[in-house]
Amino acid sequence: MKNTALTHIHKALEAKMVPFTGYNMPVQYEGVTAEHLAVRKSVGVFDVSHMGEFHLKGENALALIQKITSNDASKLYVGRIQYSCIPNADGGIVDDLLVYRLADDEYMLVVNASNIQKDWDWISKHNDLGVKIKNSSDEMSLLAIQGPNAAKAMQSLTKVDLENMKYYTFEAGTFAELDNIIISATGYTGSGGFEIYMPNHAAEAIWNAVFKVGAAFNIKPCGLAARDTLRLEMGFCLYGNDIDDTTSPIEAGLGWITKFTKDFVNSEELKAQKENGVTRKLVGFEMQERAIPRKDYPIVDANGNTIGKVTSGTMSPSLEKGIGMGYVTKEFSKADSEIYLQIRKKTILAKVVRLPFYKG
Numbered sequence: 001m002k003n004t005a006l007t008h009i010h011k012a013l014e015a016k017m018v019p020f021t022g023y024n025m026p027v028q029y030e031g032v033t034a035e036h037l038a039v040r041k042s043v044g045v046f047d048v049s050h051m052g053e054f055h056l057k058g059e060n061a062l063a064l065i066q067k068i069t070s071n072d073a074s075k076l077y078v079g080r081i082q083y084s085c086i087p088n089a090d091g092g093i094v095d096d097l098l099v100y101r102l103a104d105d106e107y108m109l110v111v112n113a114s115n116i117q118k119d120w121d122w123i124s125k126h127n128d129l130g131v132k133i134k135n136s137s138d139e140m141s142l143l144a145i146q147g148p149n150a151a152k153a154m155q156s157l158t159k160v161d162l163e164n165m166k167y168y169t170f171e172a173g174t175f176a177e178l179d180n181i182i183i184s185a186t187g188y189t190g191s192g193g194f195e196i197y198m199p200n201h202a203a204e205a206i207w208n209a210v211f212k213v214g215a216a217f218n219i220k221p222c223g224l225a226a227r228d229t230l231r232l233e234m235g236f237c238l239y240g241n242d243i244d245d246t247t248s249p250i251e252a253g254l255g256w257i258t259k260f261t262k263d264f265v266n267s268e269e270l271k272a273q274k275e276n277g278v279t280r281k282l283v284g285f286e287m288q289e290r291a292i293p294r295k296d297y298p299i300v301d302a303n304g305n306t307i308g309k310v311t312s313g314t315m316s317p318s319l320e321k322g323i324g325m326g327y328v329t330k331e332f333s334k335a336d337s338e339i340y341l342q343i344r345k346k347t348i349l350a351k352v353v354r355l356p357f358y359k360g
Helices: 007-012 032-041 061-068 113-126 150-157 200-217 224-233 267-276
Strands: 016-020 023-028 044-047 052-057 081-087 093-103 106-111 132-135 140-146 170-175 178-184 193-199 220-222 280-287 298-300 306-315 322-329 338-343 346-353
Touching: 007 016, 007 023, 023 224, 032 044, 032 220, 032 224, 044 200, 044 224, 052 061, 052 113, 061 106, 061 113, 081 113, 093 113, 106 113, 113 132, 140 150, 140 200, 150 193, 150 200, 178 200, 193 200, 224 306, 224 322, 306 338, 322 346
Parallel strands: 044 220
Antiparallel strands: 016 023, 044 140, 052 106, 052 132, 081 093, 093 106, 140 193, 170 178, 178 193, 280 322, 280 346, 298 306, 298 338, 306 322, 338 346
């Protein structure tokens, strides 16, 4: 089991630690609801150093990224970030990721912790262009400082204008008196904020500085459980639940990051799906009775016929109702469609809704 550079701090704070993708990670501190609401109302901090970072460098770096990812990375300028996915050869998804353009011929790919080795092997296999690839995952730490007060709370730590940073842009600068720290206006919560990339040796100093200046905003350390409820309220996909090697980006509602202005791995099949339609779609739904949906619960129609299954579900701390995502047959994918969840021996009504669940 790997530790992050901050594991000793999480233990000192008496976080509940769990094994997660090979790492010893904090799942919660004070409690999921308190941490969730701290992010929605003020500011919270997640240690997400388990995420993977690959650096790609060379004159063909862009060409390699264009070949392996679905979005059009030629639109990136230095300082811009793009959400994308890596399609496999069978219509599914190897991983979803962020693409950072660091310099004219240098990029950083941020991938899911569970897929680091799989992604590395896939990218290496397709690298016939002489691109230098470095797996920096074990050398880097990552803090997600999230919430509507994140910019105000953190501004004293940097000269970068946090309040006016545009979503999905980044700057490398001084943060907490440490140089060459990447400050990224991204996150997985839907409440604004930043993700801070740093070398492992800087992690503890930055954590301490963040909590010192954040005290006036009642900043809280947050665990992976709150990260999951926050992302689900926004309808953000989680790899391994809502997308995987068997789900296509078109089925998952990720057509907006699937650009057919270029050729990429399996683009012809995905283009045909977009043009001809798919037989199932990922939808969001709200429970119409008090019940909590869970992954793999069957979804049925009014007659009890199976029409899909739940991929993610929770009791929403913000909305105080059961919400979830799941794949259903196309005819049940429209907003306001009535569907039913098979929860043990009960069949419970739910309604398909437009995402996100939480409108802020």
